[in-house]
Amino acid sequence: xxxxxxxxxxxxxxxxxxxxxxxxxxxxxxxxxxxxxxxxxxxxxxxxxxx
Amino acid sequence: xxxxxxxxxxxxxxxxxxxxxxxxxxxxxxxxxxxxxxxxxxxxxxxxxxxxxxxxxxxxxxxxxxxxxxxxxxxxxxxxxxxxxxxxxxxxxxxxxxxxxxxxxxxxxxxxxxxxxxxxxxxxxxxxxxxxxxxxxxxxxxxxxxxxxxxxxxxxxxxxxxxxxxxxxxxxxxxxxxxxxxxxxxxxxxxxxxxxxxxxxxxxxxxxxxxxxxxxxxxxxxxxxxxxxxxxxxxxxxxxxxxxxxxxxxxxxxxxxxxxxxxxxxxxxxxxxxxxxxxxxxxxxxxxxxxxxxxxxxxxxxxxxxxxxxxxxxxxxxxxxxxxxxxxxxxxxxxxxxxxxxxxxxxxxxxxxxxxxxxxxxxxxxxxxxxxxxxxxxxxxxxxxxxxxxxxxxxxxxxxxxxxxxxxxxxxxxxxxxxxxxxxxxxxx
Amino acid sequence: xxxxxxxxxxxxxxxxxxxxxxxxxxxxxxxxxxxxxxxxxxxxxxxxxxxxxxxxxxxxxxxxxxxxxxxxxxxxxxxxxxxxxxxxxxxxxxxxxxxxxxxxxxxxxxxxxxxxxxxxxxxxxxxxxxxxxxxxxxxxxxxxxxxxxxxxxxxxxxxxxxxxxxxxxxxxxxxxxxxxxxxxxxxxxxxxxxxxxxxxxxxxxxxxxxxxxxxxxxxxxxxxxxxxxxxxxxxxxxxxxxxxxxxxxxxxxxxxxxxxxxxxxxxxxxxxxxxxxxxxxxxxxxxxxxxxxxxxxxxxxxxxxxxxxxxxxxxxxxxxxxxxxxxxxxxxxxxxxxxxxxxxxxxxxxxxxxxxxxxxxxxxxxxxxxxxxxxxxxxxxxxxxxxxxxxx
Numbered sequence: 107x108x109x110x111x112x113x114x115x116x117x118x119x120x121x122x123x124x125x126x127x128x129x130x131x132x133x134x135x136x137x138x139x140x141x142x143x144x145x146x147x148x149x150x151x152x153x154x155x156x157x
Numbered sequence: 158x159x160x161x162x163x164x165x166x167x168x169x170x171x172x173x174x175x176x177x178x179x180x181x182x183x184x185x186x187x188x189x190x191x192x193x194x195x196x197x198x199x200x201x202x203x204x205x206x207x208x209x210x211x212x213x214x215x216x217x218x219x220x221x222x223x224x225x226x227x228x229x230x231x232x233x234x235x236x237x238x239x240x241x242x243x244x245x246x247x248x249x250x251x252x253x254x255x256x257x258x259x260x261x262x263x264x265x266x267x268x269x270x271x272x273x274x275x276x277x278x279x280x281x282x283x284x285x286x287x288x289x290x291x292x293x294x295x296x297x298x299x300x301x302x303x304x305x306x307x308x309x310x311x312x313x314x315x316x317x318x319x320x321x322x323x324x325x326x327x328x329x330x331x332x333x334x335x336x337x338x339x340x341x342x343x344x345x346x347x348x349x350x351x352x353x354x355x356x357x358x359x360x361x362x363x364x365x366x367x368x369x370x371x372x373x374x375x376x377x378x379x380x381x382x383x384x385x386x387x388x389x390x391x392x393x394x395x396x397x398x399x400x401x402x403x404x405x406x407x408x409x410x411x412x413x414x415x416x417x418x419x420x421x422x423x424x425x426x427x428x429x430x431x432x433x434x435x436x437x438x439x440x441x442x443x444x445x446x447x448x449x450x451x452x453x454x455x456x457x458x459x460x461x462x463x464x465x466x467x468x469x470x471x472x473x474x475x476x477x478x479x480x481x482x483x484x485x486x487x488x489x490x491x492x493x494x495x496x497x498x499x500x501x502x503x504x505x506x507x508x509x510x511x512x513x514x515x516x517x518x519x520x521x522x523x524x525x526x527x528x529x530x531x532x533x534x535x536x537x538x539x540x541x542x543x544x545x546x547x548x549x550x551x552x553x554x555x556x557x558x559x560x561x562x563x564x565x566x567x568x569x570x571x572x573x574x575x576x577x578x579x580x581x582x583x584x585x586x
Numbered sequence: 587x588x589x590x591x592x593x594x595x596x597x598x599x600x601x602x603x604x605x606x607x608x609x610x611x612x613x614x615x616x617x618x619x620x621x622x623x624x625x626x627x628x629x630x631x632x633x634x635x636x637x638x639x640x641x642x643x644x645x646x647x648x649x650x651x652x653x654x655x656x657x658x659x660x661x662x663x664x665x666x667x668x669x670x671x672x673x674x675x676x677x678x679x680x681x682x683x684x685x686x687x688x689x690x691x692x693x694x695x696x697x698x699x700x701x702x703x704x705x706x707x708x709x710x711x712x713x714x715x716x717x718x719x720x721x722x723x724x725x726x727x728x729x730x731x732x733x734x735x736x737x738x739x740x741x742x743x744x745x746x747x748x749x750x751x752x753x754x755x756x757x758x759x760x761x762x763x764x765x766x767x768x769x770x771x772x773x774x775x776x777x778x779x780x781x782x783x784x785x786x787x788x789x790x791x792x793x794x795x796x797x798x799x800x801x802x803x804x805x806x807x808x809x810x811x812x813x814x815x816x817x818x819x820x821x822x823x824x825x826x827x828x829x830x831x832x833x834x835x836x837x838x839x840x841x842x843x844x845x846x847x848x849x850x851x852x853x854x855x856x857x858x859x860x861x862x863x864x865x866x867x868x869x870x871x872x873x874x875x876x877x878x879x880x881x882x883x884x885x886x887x888x889x890x891x892x893x894x895x896x897x898x899x900x901x902x903x904x905x906x907x908x909x910x911x912x913x914x915x916x917x918x919x920x921x922x923x924x925x926x927x928x929x930x931x932x933x934x935x936x937x938x939x940x941x942x943x944x945x946x947x948x949x950x951x952x953x954x955x956x957x958x959x960x961x962x963x964x965x966x967x968x969x970x971x972x973x974x975x976x977x978x
Binding site for chain 3: 108111112115130133134135136139140143146147150151152154155156157
Binding site for chain 3: 158159161162198200201203204205206207208209210211212213215216314323324325326327328329330331390393394397398402403404405406407408448451452453455456457458460461462464465468469496500501504505508586
């Protein structure tokens with residue numbers, strides 16, 4: 107069960123990371139785009155199981 | 158060491174000021190300040206520190222995102238309209254009950270997410286509409302929205318300032334529900350009634366016409382997602398060793414799935430998710446950047462310098478100045494003020510025999526009031542945006558918040574002073 | 587600026603941002619990977635008779651990050667069995683170093699020693715975000731630098747995720763902070779189907795019961811702003827041992843306090859091991875200025891020397907529970923306190939329980955350790971047969 111819950115957390119992280127990546131691509135404002143990249147750092151690092 | 162930390166702090170302040178001046182956003186200015194400070198520190202600063210710092214409040218950002226996603230689905234499915242419409246329909250003749258229910262509606266989103274901005278974005282516009290119909294001037298309506306949003310951020314179960322300061326001082330986030338609940342509810346009610354009691358009777362028909370409630374909407378469709386959320390949290394507390402450990406983000410995601418499933422209309426999940434992420438970017442960005450800043454400050458000794466400067470002040474001066482220091486620091490560095498000032502203060506209070514849980518709760522109610530102050534103005538700006546207030550920010554809106562804000566600050570200061578006598582509040586968990 | 591130009595600028599900004607982002611991610615990712623994968627060699631000393639794994643006492647731990655090594659130092663003669671836990675909190679390096687020093691040097695002549703160097707191994711594979719800990723530290727030896735992972739207080743979220751909304755301790759029902767479910771000194775006595783640290787403590791409890799452990803010693807370090815410091819915390823069953831050790835050491839070598847484990851504070855070794863097994867438990871705390879919130883720059887030097895101007899200032903302002911001067915609290919002194927306290931516990935134990943003796947040769951004295959340094963007691967892994975080297 108714990109494993110299943112952990113998998114759901116990776117899925118949730120991936121879901122929000124995907125939305126951020128989408129918004130980054132569509133961002134019309136450079137500062138906003140850069141902030142998306144900053145926010146994406148921990149999400150991607152966790153998905154890659156590096157941190 | 159002292160000179161070195163002062164130098165790094167100086168670099169951080171100058172870079173932040175220059176970047177802000179050049180119209181760089183607060184979040185990116187803070188990031189630049191953190192990186193410049195790290196580089197000024199010299200040896201040891203690396204990409205690893207940037208990413209490590211970005212993880213400091215990662216769990217909290219997941220709570221933020223999932224909770225707001227849930228609230229936005231409820232809003233999109235017509236749930237919020239249904240609740241506000243219901244309040245007006247049922248209680249329009251009774252100003253007291255109407256204000257009372259509006260207060261609680263305004264408290265819920267922030268209490269669940271820890272963010273005043275979420276309150277403003279999710280229910281601010283609707284509450285403002287009803288309040289305006291009650292004959293309350295625009296600057297007072299905006300003040301009510303801001304103050305209730307600030308109190309909602311302070312309200313339990315999720316108070317980010319208390320959570321961050323408690324985590325930093327190795328103190329369990331337990332015992333906060335009572336003191337946070339009492340102060341935030343009192344603060345919100347005082348603000349609502351002080352500013353909203355005088356006005357004109359509500360024209361129910363006019364308000365009802367302006368709120369479009371879907372004919373297929375029913376009470377259970379709004380109630381079930383909240384019931385699922387409450388049940389999941391309650392079950393994990395009542396049967397902690399038989400019920401799987403879900404954590405708050407998954408509880409919110411399951412409640413969000415329920416809200417989408419029982420909605421009368423088809424809910425565009427992807428669009429809501431993208432909008433959620435978009436509207437939360439300044440807040441989530443702030444949390445991530447604050448983590449990086451804290452990492453750079455810890456690395457260089459700036460955090461120690463700030464902590465040491467605070468805890469070596471006389472205790473009476475510290476307590477007497479909390480009502481100024483906390484909101485100002487919130488306006489300046491947002492949530493970063495909790496680990497920077499909150500942690501050393503809590504350790505000091507504990508040593509001096511002041512109850513750390515009650516005192517931190519009181520401090521965590523004072524912090525969000527700073528969200529109206531420059532340079533960040535986060536929640537204040539959002540409140541002005543959703544109410545459409547176009548008068549003077551300081552002379553109209555901020556001035557209108559003064560009496561309730563001072564009441565909340567005075568009450569919280571008293572709670573810090575008499576924390577020893579108020580420990581019974583911790584019994585709620 | 588024309589619209590097309592604006593578009594080009596935006597694309598350029600995004601591209602530049604992406605390149606910088608990728609560079610940061612690659613550098614950081616490599617650093618995280620290297621840290622998590624780093625293996626610390628341990629030379630098996632003359633007393634080590636076997637190296638076992640924790641899963642041998644609780645099979646579900648097999649393959650998890652917390653399936654740590656358990657070093658067996660069996661004299662082959664009757665006596666007490668004593669378990670020593672290092673690395674309960676891997677951000678307290680004197681604890682795993684002291685445990686490793688036992689493994690490399692101790693030679694029991696009666697009774698048996700069991701030693702875990704990284705009790706919460708998962709926590710040794712991550713550093714705490716926001717604290718800017720160095721990822722590694724090195725101990726100087728006669729044959730070169732010996733490199734160690736610096737860790738956190740709590741298990742790595744890669745091994746235990748998510749945390750609960752509130753952590754409810756089993757079986758007391760006491761509510762604790764959510765992240766404490768990854769802090770193994772809050773999860774005793776553990777439960778078989780809990781999260782990683784709950785299962786790890788459960789595994790240790792199984793070992794304690796099956797191996798008929800008489801005494802558990804849990805090494806710790808604490809910030810000087812924290813009231814429980816420079817002391818032995820004892821389960822009430824070990825109260826007499828702790829009191830005698832504290833009096834003797836304070837009179838002869840260094841000041842060390844003694845306090846009885848609070849009965850209402852749950853999840854800790856000194857409470858739960860004593861309550862849920864026949865063993866009793868002691869916890870040692872040495873001072874680690876590196877953990878203080880008022881500390882100055884965070885680096886390896888502070889970790890190993892314990893010299894910090896800001897912490898000293900806090901001391902002068904009366905804000906600390908333990909003294910500090912310009913000499914700081916060097917690692918050899920902190921490890922020395924643990925080793926000397928352990929030796930004294932054995933001595934007192936033999937006085938009180940002569941029918942179940944524990945006698946251990948090969949341990950350095952406090953003065954020797956402080957003078958020569960910890961590294962003087964670590965052998966070169968390259969100089970011994972491969973089967974005499976284990977990895978942490």
